[in-house]
Structures are given as C-alpha cells and as structure tokens.
Amino acid sequence: MKKWLFGTLAAAALVATAPVLAQDDTTLPDFIQHTACEVDLTGSEIPIQHFGDISGSYAFITQPLLAGLADAAAYFNARGGACGATLMQDNRDTGGDPGQTQAAYDYYSGLENPPDVILLYASGDAELLRDQLAEDQIPALISAGSVAGLYGEDGQTPGWIYASNPLYADQFGSFCRYVGANAEQFPDPVVGYISWPGAFGESAYTPEVMAYCAEQGVTILETPEYFPPSATDITTNVQNLVDAGANILYTNSLASGPFMVAKTIVDLGLEDSVQLAGVNWALDTSVGLLSRTVLGSDGLPAVNGIIGSLPFHWWSERELPGVA
Structure with missing residues (x-):
C-alpha cells in the first residue's frame, strides 16, 4: 500500500516512454532494443x-x-x-x-x-x-x-x-490484507464502500471480496453508498456509512470521486476518525489537483493521507529508466 503524501503527488503513466535525454537527442536509450527491420515502411x-x-x-x-x-x-x-x-x-x-x-x-x-x-x-x-x-x-x-x-x-x-493493471476487486482485497496485517494502525477496521454507480464504480464490491476481507479480520459494511460523478454534496452518503460503524471509507472512483469523499470527511470534521482509501486511480494527479480547493485541518489538501494501491512506478524513482 502507498500512503499518499501530497508533496510527492505525480501522474502515473500507463507506459513510460520518456527517458532522461535531451529533447533534440534522437537516439534510443539502451533499455529499448529493436530487432532489425526486414521491410522499409x-x-x-x-x-x-x-x-x-x-x-x-x-x-x-x-x-x-x-x-x-x-x-x-x-x-x-x-x-x-x-x-x-x-x-x-x-x-x-x-x-x-x-x-x-x-x-x-x-x-x-x-x-x-x-x-x-x-x-x-x-x-x-x-x-x-x-x-x-x-x-x-x-x-x-x-x-x-x-x-x-x-x-x-x-x-x-x-x-x-x-x-495492464490488477482487477479492481483484487485491489480491494489487497487493501484488506494490508489493513489486516497492520492491526496497530487499524485496530477495529470497518470499511464503508462509497463509489460511483456503474460497471467501474461497483466492480470492486463483490461477495468474494467481502469474504476475503472477513478472513483478513476486516469488516465490509453490507450496504454500499453510490453517488453520481456530477454530485456536489454527498454528506448523506458519507454519514450513512459512518453511522453504520465505518472508520474507513474505500472508493472505487477517480478524479472528482475521491476528492468529494475527502472533502466531505473534512467538512464533517471526521479527519481524525475516518481513513480514506481507494483504488489506484484515487492516487492520480487529477485527484490532488481538484483537492487544492479544500484544505484539511493540517493545512494540506483534503486528500492528504489517502491510502491505496499503486501498481505503477512512481516519478520519485529517478534511478529507473524512463523516469525523468
């Protein structure tokens, strides 16, 4: 799991193709190997x-x-x-x-x-x-x-x-395994699932994931909350999950989705009692940029501290080919 510190926020690319070379250098780096062309195209x-x-x-x-x-x-x-x-x-x-x-x-x-x-x-x-x-x-x-x-x-x-990256259901299961293995940080984990409706948003909430999470000592609330991407107020959705006992909110949304959940946690004064978590897209640059408009009690963007899966290399890994 990655805990997102806003100062290290950067985009996750599907394919890293920009090596550390001068812009006018038209040679290919050593880690890109081509076979000989048999046909001139x-x-x-x-x-x-x-x-x-x-x-x-x-x-x-x-x-x-x-x-x-x-x-x-x-x-x-x-x-x-x-x-x-x-x-x-x-x-x-x-x-x-x-x-x-x-x-x-x-x-x-x-x-x-x-x-x-x-x-x-x-x-x-x-x-x-x-x-x-x-x-x-x-x-x-x-x-x-x-x-x-x-x-x-x-x-x-x-x-x-x-x-090209893990199933959303597998990412949710991986998160539960992380939570279960860190009992000191999560002594009595109860997860409320909050996301967008539709194939993407609902894809991680499955009976198999719930059963796996239970094996890890993590309770998943039986009633998820869904809100449309256009929503500007999800107070009721968040409050319903918190009232049902959730101390972790997991979202399988992106861009404005994680931001709206984080904003609502801040607005309701729940920063010290509710942990925000999400799928790999919750760690995308867009989430952080949207979150600049709402600051938490620590003076940092509301999404600071979010936990989630990151099946990509990070821009801070400067020693890797292709990371500038």
Missing part, C-alpha cells in the same frame, strides 16, 4: 485505434491518456518510427454513452482492414464489447477492468480483453 502510417469517454466524467483520466499517447508517438516518430512508418492516433469520443461506444466499435470493426488490436478506456465498454471482440477475434487492451469484462459472467472465462 517509410511513408506509411500505423494507427493507434482507440475510443471512449474523453468529454464526460472520465475526462480527467482519459485526456491525459491521449496526451501521453501523442507524446509517445512523437518520441518514437522522431527516432525513425516503426521501420520508417509513422505512429498516429485514430480515436473517437463516446462521451460515456454506450450507444456511442457501440457505434465506434461498429465503425472500427467494419473497416476494410479491421484493427489488429484496439484500446479501450472503461470497464463498462469492456463489458459491452466482450463477446463481440471475441467473435471478431480483435484483441483489446484496457488499463484495468471489471471481472465481468475480463472473465465473463462466470468470472472464470478469459476473453480477448487484456488489462
């Missing part, structure tokens, strides 16, 4: 095809993703691309609308040359397209996903969607 393009919500509730996360893809493509293109071919983005904004997600998939899968691989953003999109991707035999990459999206309704059947 100079003059052609290789599209990175992806679609998802870049204008709705997930924009705080997905817009930096697009910027990161653009930076990565520019970096490699400046160093010869892929055997001379230029990397470029081809994407569509669905605004979080499942109908638009389906329309985007219909477009890409119906191309004369369908994608060899496609990039998705959200768990809900993965659940919607899981069977279609398998039927069309198009692999999809996603940063993380729900059990249903990756393994089907039975939770046991792998499909054509591959995630």
Whole structure:
C-alpha cells in the first residue's frame, strides 16, 4: 500500500516512454532494443485505434491518456518510427454513452482492414464489447477492468480483453490484507464502500471480496453508498456509512470521486476518525489537483493521507529508466 503524501503527488503513466535525454537527442536509450527491420515502411502510417469517454466524467483520466499517447508517438516518430512508418492516433469520443461506444466499435470493426488490436478506456465498454471482440477475434487492451469484462459472467472465462493493471476487486482485497496485517494502525477496521454507480464504480464490491476481507479480520459494511460523478454534496452518503460503524471509507472512483469523499470527511470534521482509501486511480494527479480547493485541518489538501494501491512506478524513482 502507498500512503499518499501530497508533496510527492505525480501522474502515473500507463507506459513510460520518456527517458532522461535531451529533447533534440534522437537516439534510443539502451533499455529499448529493436530487432532489425526486414521491410522499409517509410511513408506509411500505423494507427493507434482507440475510443471512449474523453468529454464526460472520465475526462480527467482519459485526456491525459491521449496526451501521453501523442507524446509517445512523437518520441518514437522522431527516432525513425516503426521501420520508417509513422505512429498516429485514430480515436473517437463516446462521451460515456454506450450507444456511442457501440457505434465506434461498429465503425472500427467494419473497416476494410479491421484493427489488429484496439484500446479501450472503461470497464463498462469492456463489458459491452466482450463477446463481440471475441467473435471478431480483435484483441483489446484496457488499463484495468471489471471481472465481468475480463472473465465473463462466470468470472472464470478469459476473453480477448487484456488489462495492464490488477482487477479492481483484487485491489480491494489487497487493501484488506494490508489493513489486516497492520492491526496497530487499524485496530477495529470497518470499511464503508462509497463509489460511483456503474460497471467501474461497483466492480470492486463483490461477495468474494467481502469474504476475503472477513478472513483478513476486516469488516465490509453490507450496504454500499453510490453517488453520481456530477454530485456536489454527498454528506448523506458519507454519514450513512459512518453511522453504520465505518472508520474507513474505500472508493472505487477517480478524479472528482475521491476528492468529494475527502472533502466531505473534512467538512464533517471526521479527519481524525475516518481513513480514506481507494483504488489506484484515487492516487492520480487529477485527484490532488481538484483537492487544492479544500484544505484539511493540517493545512494540506483534503486528500492528504489517502491510502491505496499503486501498481505503477512512481516519478520519485529517478534511478529507473524512463523516469525523468
């Protein structure tokens, strides 16, 4: 587990591609090894095809993703691309609308040359397209996903969607293991689950996770609280969980979600009695930037002290290749 000290807050990147080199240095670093090109692809393009919500509730996360893809493509293109071919983005904004997600998939899968691989953003999109991707035999990459999206309704059947970081349910279970192993810090842990409704927000709250957490000595309240990403007041949601005995609030939301929970904890004067925790996205830069508007009693942003999973390297790990 990582305890987030606001002074070390930084973005977590899906792929680290920016080594410590001068901007005009067009050589590749030693840790990137290329095989010899058998075909000269100079003059052609290789599209990175992806679609998802870049204008709705997930924009705080997905817009930096697009910027990161653009930076990565520019970096490699400046160093010869892929055997001379230029990397470029081809994407569509669905605004979080499942109908638009389906329309985007219909477009890409119906191309004369369908994608060899496609990039998705959200768990809900993965659940919607899981069977279609398998039927069309198009692999999809996603940063993380729900059990249903990756393994089907039975939770046991792998499909054509591959995630780059742990399942949200596994992250919640890992958090419970951490809490159970640190009894001095958490002597009588009772967790209230508070998140957004929908495939992403609800994906970590499963019977299997609750049973695993109980084995770790951690109680999960049986009634979760959900609030929409557009909510500006979640006092009742937080108070319901605290009144039910929660001394830890775990959120499987991102951007404004963890911020709203932290803000409400501060507003209700619960900083000394309630620990905030969350999924890896709760440690994203966007959460800290949003939290600058609300300071806790320590004078630091409300989210200071949040605990959560961090399955990425951190910007402070300067000794690692690719971390500037």
